[in-house]
Amino acid sequence: MRSSRNELWAGIRTELPIALSTIPFGIIFGVLALQAGIPPLVAQAMSSVVFAGSAQFIGAGMIGDGDPMLIIWLTTLIINIRHLLYSATLAPYAExxxxGWKVVLSYLLTDEAFVPTALHYQEEPAAPKRHWYWFGAGITLWTCWQLGTLAGILIGDQLPPSLAWLDFALIVTFIGMIVPVLRDRPMVGAFVAAGLAAVLTNALPFPIVSQYKLPILVGAIAGIAAGVFLEAMLEARQSTP
Amino acid sequence: MNNIWLTIIGMGVITFLIRFSLILLAGRFSLGERANRALRYAPVAILSTFIFTEMVQPGGQIDLSLGNFRLLTGILTIAIAWWTRNIWLTMISGGLLLWLLASL
Structure with a gap:
């Protein structure tokens, strides 16, 4: 059986490349928040109080534009509603x-911490100390996000724009994490269907759709549906001689 | 002045409550075996949406040209990941490809 310490380190190790790749985004956030007229202390606080990248980016812009508070809250709700899916996926394991653990782990449940944690939980269904893995992944991302934001606030305006491609390092890390787990047809189907549905939704001629991150939600639902459908087809084929 | 703090605290509370909602209810209420099986596809589906949109629509518009280094890097990195099935090898070679293709 793996100890708490083993689980914690495994979570940190797996999350570290992802967390490091989010630092450029943290920096960009810090820069944009200051440009929107948000005081440095508030900008830093946003990264720890809200701790949700896309909602922070949109929120900072809206605060800068002087949008009403209730509209900003509603926007946050719509952008982050996909986290319900993460809460639902990990809930059976958090029972x-x-x-206290539920509160801490929920606070740390970002896109980037959810994926490795969910994959780990699916691979090791009966490890009692697994919540330390979740914590390790979450706190690693949290730390890098705070440091990235701080760097953006302090030295963001001195960084050369020629480094703009660094944003894609996060996607390279995502690919390295997810493609190796595409082991059967339903998983490959879920991967392809989710991506295509997201791209098509993103291509709709309504800016509000991508602003609210709806392509992610639509893509995730399409991917899950495709996986379930292909799994049922495979089972039907195997049960008929 | 207080408004900006109230705004971000509200944003934080909303975000937290979404993440906490079903975890809090765990044990008292269950989505059922079928839903839990379906949610096994959630991690793959979520990451795929980020991967595809960032590759195909880096600036918001669909860009399938050779000049789109994110698309090229993404396709090659997916191929490497598929054949090697190794996260570290994929990240190192994908990172090098990104650096190379972005500076061309």
């Missing part, structure tokens, strides 16, 4: 945890 026996104390309320």
């Amino acid at each position: 026996k945890l104390s309320l």
